[in-house]
Amino acid sequence: MFCNSCGTEVSEFARVCPNCGEPTVKVETREVLGTKWADFLGYFYFWIGCLFGLIGIARLVELSGRSDDLLGGKANLSGYITVAVVLSLVNIALLAVAAVAIINRKRSAGKLVCAVFGYEFVSTIILLIYGSAVLGPGSFSGSDGVRMILDIVLIFVNASYFDNRRDIFVN
Numbered sequence: 001m002f003c004n005s006c007g008t009e010v011s012e013f014a015r016v017c018p019n020c021g022e023p024t025v026k027v028e029t030r031e032v033l034g035t036k037w038a039d040f041l042g043y044f045y046f047w048i049g050c051l052f053g054l055i056g057i058a059r060l061v062e063l064s065g066r067s068d069d070l071l072g073g074k075a076n077l078s079g080y081i082t083v084a085v086v087l088s089l090v091n092i093a094l095l096a097v098a099a100v101a102i103i104n105r106k107r108s109a110g111k112l113v114c115a116v117f118g119y120e121f122v123s124t125i126i127l128l129i130y131g132s133a134v135l136g137p138g139s140f141s142g143s144d145g146v147r148m149i150l151d152i153v154l155i156f157v158n159a160s161y162f163d164n165r166r167d168i169f170v171n
């Protein structure tokens with residue numbers, strides 16, 4: 001190969017040009033790294049989000065099969081489960097919109113990602129209120145609290161991440 005800087009032929013294994021001292025290894029620019037990271041984020045949000053969404057829906061379907069056993073058959077869970085499944089499906093759709101925006105470097109990507117976490121926060125509250133009305137206050141679990149705190153943290157983390165990368169999300 002040849003040195004990008006002075007044109008001297010250099011060994012494939014040389015890390016710097018023996019003539020001018022320039023690095024021979026193509027240094028990835030912030031732009032390239034930033035775009036790769038953005039692609040990773042886009043796919044990550046989409047696939048991980050879909051996976052958790054589908055696991056959640058599967059658990060709800062399983063719960064609906066056992067709804068007669070719960071609380072000695074006093075609980076009517078079908079309304080709650082319908083709401084929870086609809087909320088999960090909307091969540092997956094929002095994730096897909098955010099992932100597409102990230103991959104296409106849309107300027108709106110950051111706001112969409114924050115909106116997904118905001119939506120998750122609100123839908124957790126809706127399900128907690130609905131769940132405690134149907135199942136009693138015992139339906140609140142620690143994981144709901146952790147998830148809500150995580151949603152808020154992720155809104156701030158992503159707002160700052162996308163704000164610092166306005167040069168990448170320009171479309």
Ligand SMILES: [Zn+2]
Pocket residue numbers: 003004005006007008017018019020021022
């Ligand atoms: Zn050189």
